[in-house]
Amino acid sequence: MIIAAADGSALGNPGPTGWAWYVDDDCWASGGWAHGTNNMGELMAVLDLLRQTSHLDEDLHVYCDSTYVINTVTKWMAGWKRRGWKKGDGQPVMNLELVRGLDEAMAGRRVTFEWVKGHAGHELNEAADRLANAAAAAYKAGREPDHGPGCVGAPARRAPMTVTRPEPEPDLFSGLLDAEPSAEEQVVELERSLLTDEVRSDPAAVAALLHPQWQEIGRSGRLRTREEILAEIAPIPQVTLDVVSVSEVSPGVILLVWRGTTDTHAALRSSLWVRTGQRWQQLFHQGTTEP
Template identity: 65%
Template sequence: MTLVAAADGSALGNPGPAGWAWYVDDDRWASGGWPHGTNNMGELTAVLDLLQQTADLDDDLVVYCDSTYAINAITKWMAGWKRKGWKKGDGKPVANVEIMKALDAAMRPNVTFRWVKGHAGHELNEKADELANAAARAHQAGSSPAAGPGFSSRRSSHDFSVTAPPEPDPDLFSLVDELSDEDQVVALERSLLTDEVRSDPAAVAALLDAAWSEVGRSGRVWTRSEILGEIGPLTSPVELDVLGVDRVAEGVLLLRWRGTSAAGEGTLRSSLWVRSGGRWLQRFHQGTPEG
């Protein structure tokens, strides 16, 4: 037998009132959260609670997540972090380390993760998202979220707290500070084309200036809040070919590049990056179809 579930997290403000939830069907689901947490905490804790509550089942477990951060952290990065004493490649502590340690203890060989695009009509994902958001809003209102029927009476409070501010995927930029300014900007621009970043609004937000805007390939003008609400993995990979990086002023770089889709469609793009608080942030982006 195979048990299929979805796990999701939500944060209002990130960090802010936060929730987590997993859902199998109307008789088997659970949710919880914190008055102050992050989206990534919610994503990870939803998986953790599902693993803990199904620990005594013999069924194979398939878990749908819309966060590649959660999937990669558990299936790709966790073993290396553990070998390094729960440190990242740059030697810094792993964010949400207590949750990661609990996940390491709870994981088992018959668990498989599958990525699903959020807010795209996947029934289980939509239910998990709805429950996680409801949990976050309950904490925002000062009340306790519905715990759900779950699978067992052995419930944990999952009383985790924010141990680090929201950041891009943990190992993605561990060496970026060793690069030149120009190479840093190119690396960060490339990261905005990856599923790992585009699947995590918090990771995208960490790369965009507060006053960010874009004139898209279609001519549409996007605001920061609009793009964070709609961004997701690309439908097909895009190859980035650097045309030039110009230093417009101190702490301001203009990156010009060509994006080529798998179908060979080309777009000329320019991105204005500004250095703020010791970090490079994208301030403006524009795309023009190549003639």
């Protein structure tokens, strides 16, 4: 069995982007783009690993610290493909060129994925993280990174994938501000984004939406901090968000009250959003189960 780790890094997200996979000091590779996103780097790391080991008749076990990547390959991709590369809500799949490449590369392969917490001392993950960061830093400095030895006997590497306009990560800020919706509309869409699988599978995207002093009182009455939610965040069953009220209670502060409904329960929720620079971030959230 081949055991490897794959990781990605984007400085600024989007920004100079690196990706890397690592088996050992004699078998690793890295690359990237002058401008890309973290999710692109994470996806490309796995894609290149699959391509470079395609000539080997061995099982492949991949450690990833991105649940977005793992869920893309193991849970979502088949459904997206059946729907003509559309998500369940009818929207186009992000990073489609990479996702389709993964679909092709997975055909006939025996691959398992295992999530590992990033920056927690996992030897292979730490090595892949260092290489991905080094590649991103190289592109920031305007030079090519060390692409590594690759895998012995691997098929010739394809030309690097060129990305001229990377699709935005699911923080949604730039697109919302460019379209100039009202502040209330921006906050509602950001709240909706926190319920999506894409965002909840990427702790970095969630972190961008939560204020450093964020707190939550959940339906159970438990008080949680930003650090706790980032450690626990994961996709959830589909939630329907119905706005009850949304108002700017003071300059740069918006209170959103909404009803969240799933197949099993309904809850009234309130979220306090504050503007920090050019972004809206959630400062407080509370949920109460409806009878």
